[in-house]
Amino acid sequence: MPPPLDAEEIAQRLDAWLETEFTFHKVDALAAEFAALPRDEQDFILDWIRRIATTHITLAWHFAQRAPELLRRMDRRVIEAWAVHLCDTYDQAGMYAALAFADQAGSFLHVRSEHAAGALFEDIAGVLGNFVHGLSGRRLRVEQGESAYTDGERLFLPAITAALERREDNFKLAKATIALLWAQTRFGTLRADIQATAAAFPHPDRALGQFHGLETLRLTARIGRELPGLYREMERLRRALGDTLPAAWAPLAERLARPDARVEDSLALLAEAYRLPDFAPWCYQGELRPDAVANCRAARLEKEKARLRVKLAELEAELRQHQADAAEAPAGPRFEAEAVEEDGRLDFEITLDDAPVAPPADVKQLLTSVYLDFGHIPPEYLVPAGDGEYDPGLFDDRPVDPDAVWQGTYHEEGAVFYPEWDLGRQHYRKNWCVMREKAVAPVHDDFYRATLDKHAGLIRHLRKSFEAMRDEDRLEKRQPQGDEVDIDALVEALADARDGREMSDRLFMRLHRAERNIAVGFLIDMSGSTRGWINEAEREALILLCEALELLGDRYAIYGFSGQTRKRCELYRVKAFDEPYSEEVKARISGIQPKDYTRMGFAIRHLTKLLGGQQARTRVLVTLSDGRPDDYFDAYRGPYGIEDTRMALLEARRAGIHPFCITLDHDARDYLPHMYGAARYIILDDVRALPLKASDIYRRITT
16 A cells, blocks of 8 residues: 655645635645545545535535544445535535535434444335335335434435444344334324324423324334334344333333324323423434424325225226126215224225225225325215316326426426436436426428338338348257257256156257347437438438338337436437337427437436336347537536446446447547447448438347
């Protein structure tokens, strides 16, 4: 390892990264402090100062001031998570919020032991999400927040849990926290009018804390019955962190540990608990936020009532169709639902006019959610909706008009958010690109027919060559009959015979012609630089490809992309995977027009997501572009955009998708090998050759 840097060398680097000539930050004291550290610690701190400075110099300065102390106290992964979260806070909420977060580093890290190895949210979210999905009750999402709490639909955890030394223990602590938050939604805590109850006491905040303590006792005991293995871990963690139960609370804990204890019992004991010493929160307790619960519940109730009544109307109509004589059906159908708990699972028995009904899964899920809100199913929720009784907007998750958001003040309703790789930070910017999907406005002109006439000879040639591709040979092994001996099967059969076992007769291989199993996504550059010949050639190439692909039978989708800054990333649907090649699609191809700039990473990530949903053995993403990634007066221009696009392509490859690029940029050799790899792109010198080459390239990359 090289020797440590001296104070002068460190100061020179800090001067450059923190631009001290203009910001007037004094780095001499910091440089002297860093000079006393081992070289690996110097490199770690300086690297993160440089990376954070690419986001904002002030944030890098605050990190530099805290870094030596943090390095003494905790694992480097924890410090990295803190630094990333600092930048994320700046991205999402601005400088004041980021500085406030920096000033509260200790409360963020929740560190109680030296050199804690934290459990990072991004590492454990998937596992905990699967854990929650396996529990009964409402479907809940696990999301990152500034602290641990639930609003009744989402379970929030902080970016890192680091209360214990070992990473495995911190993961178990996060799991215990998630379990208690789930229990609040499942066993009635959130049904109580917590705000009104607390308001009846002289100090409502203290009453809320005591109620939270009572519910923690009740729910911990309930988890002990439902999840005994996890309960033992919770008790171990609590002992390790010194969380005890004061003697005065023991009688209340005993009463709340009874199997029949409910939230009403905690409410009844609150006056007694209010006279006791404050309940010191246990390590997995999290926070109780009645305002978040109330807001979420208010938005949910009417929508779920509408959805349930509409679903019951559909179910009733379906059941009547199967009756021998629908005319004899009684007027005013009457649904009844009874909750049944078995082995901790919540289920429902439903009857229609006293006859049992097998409800579909979505009806059961709605009933479950309503039951958790009320503790029963209100009778008015079981009345089937009449025709036109509800505005479909109450129960139909229709996307917001993507053009409406640009009218008046900008907002992000109805958008899809994608991360973006920050070259300087060497980390993703979370939820950075605001993407909306729009359909290309169809143009019903003669472009489609004119293209067929113009390329009639080429189309005949393409059809012949694509007909030959329609089927592909597949070698099937271990067959009772075939063209060749399967050596592997023969060796195994001889070994079986030598051991006295019966010898298999499946000793042959044969070629079988099977249908192609390919899904392809075409991503078309619709930036302003495609005006003129390029746009026309793109549209002609798409028509020729579609004509050939319809004959071939491959599943394919076509999307265009453009945008202006990260706030306006737009994807234009020409043809979805499940959409036929109709007159409407042909008119959309004709309607493809140049738009704004070439922000490419979000589009690749979205097509990767769509291709990931296709059940195909081979999945290909073909990008057709006339230049490098670019955007309006934005850091995306240059190396940043190239590295983000490269990272999006790496994500696609990790997802089992084969990316390929057709470009019209003569300078593409400067960046495409770095982005795609040497064999995954082609440069066309003449835009007029695009229609012919696109079909030829497709044949090569899918065979």
